[in-house]
Amino acid sequence: xxxxxxxxxxxxxxxxxxxxxxxxxxxxxxxxxxxxxxxxxxxxxxxxxxxxxxxxxxxxxxxxxxxxxxxxxxxxxxxxxxxxxxxxxxxxxxxxxxxxxxxxxxxxxx
Amino acid sequence: xxxxxxxxxxxxxxxxxxxxxxxxxxxxxxxxxxxxxxxxxxxxxxxxxxxxxxxxxxxxxxxxxxxxxxxxxxxxxxxxxxxxxxxxxxxxxxxxxxxxxxxxxxxxxxxxxx
Numbered sequence: 151x152x153x154x155x156x157x158x159x160x161x162x163x164x165x166x167x168x169x170x171x172x173x174x175x176x177x178x179x180x181x182x183x184x185x186x187x188x189x190x191x192x193x194x195x196x197x198x199x200x201x202x203x204x205x206x207x208x209x210x211x212x213x214x215x216x217x218x219x220x221x222x223x224x225x226x227x228x229x230x231x232x233x234x235x236x237x238x239x240x241x242x243x244x245x246x247x248x249x250x251x252x253x254x255x256x257x258x259x260x
Numbered sequence: 261x262x263x264x265x266x267x268x269x270x271x272x273x274x275x276x277x278x279x280x281x282x283x284x285x286x287x288x289x290x291x292x293x294x295x296x297x298x299x300x301x302x303x304x305x306x307x308x309x310x311x312x313x314x315x316x317x318x319x320x321x322x323x324x325x326x327x328x329x330x331x332x333x334x335x336x337x338x339x340x341x342x343x344x345x346x347x348x349x350x351x352x353x354x355x356x357x358x359x360x361x362x363x364x365x366x367x368x369x370x371x372x373x374x
């Protein structure tokens with residue numbers, strides 16, 4: 151049973167516009183939610199995270215929103231840039247272990 | 261220099277062979293993890309270790325074993341490789357008190373079992 155779900159396998163946006171990546175989870179015991187970015191032939195790199203006690207965290211162009219009642223989080227990238235094109239993984243942490251979603255491929259077109 | 265290194269980066273082997281993947285880190289973290297990535301399945305946890313004397317099974321440990329030789333080294337072994345173990349393998353590190361709860365990943369090993 152998938153505890154972390156990324157239901158859209160891909161997203162395509164124009165440069166300068168907003169990218170919104172969504173993630174749902176089922177386990178209320180997760181204490182952190184994280185987003186990772188992955189380029190081909192590289193390992194995932196940490197992008198941004200949010201504690202379960204917060205509802206928003208912002209870092210430059212990246213903002214993560216957490217809706218605990220809906221068990222839903224989203225990553226907003228504004229403005230999107232071609233270099234943001236990658237696979238994005240949502241992850242949730244419990245007992246210092248991460249559970250990952252299946253990933254979503256973001257393409258930002260110039 | 262990379263903080264988390266993995267060797268080899270690519271490996272092709274045959275069914276039944278024993279394979280060892282190695283991971284080293286210079287981040288000084290005590291937590292180390294092994295994941296595998298399959299197309300369309302995300303990353304799944306194989307084994308993890310919170311210190312040198314601590315080894316724990318993850319979600320998909322069958323067919324794998326690990327060794328924590330030192331705080332900085334964590335090896336993954338496939339005792340008798342089979343084709344469905346063909347995947348990307350990632351090592352990661354983490355530590356208590358990291359502000360964002362994150363783990364740091366190595367570049368990965370692409371393993372093909374024929």
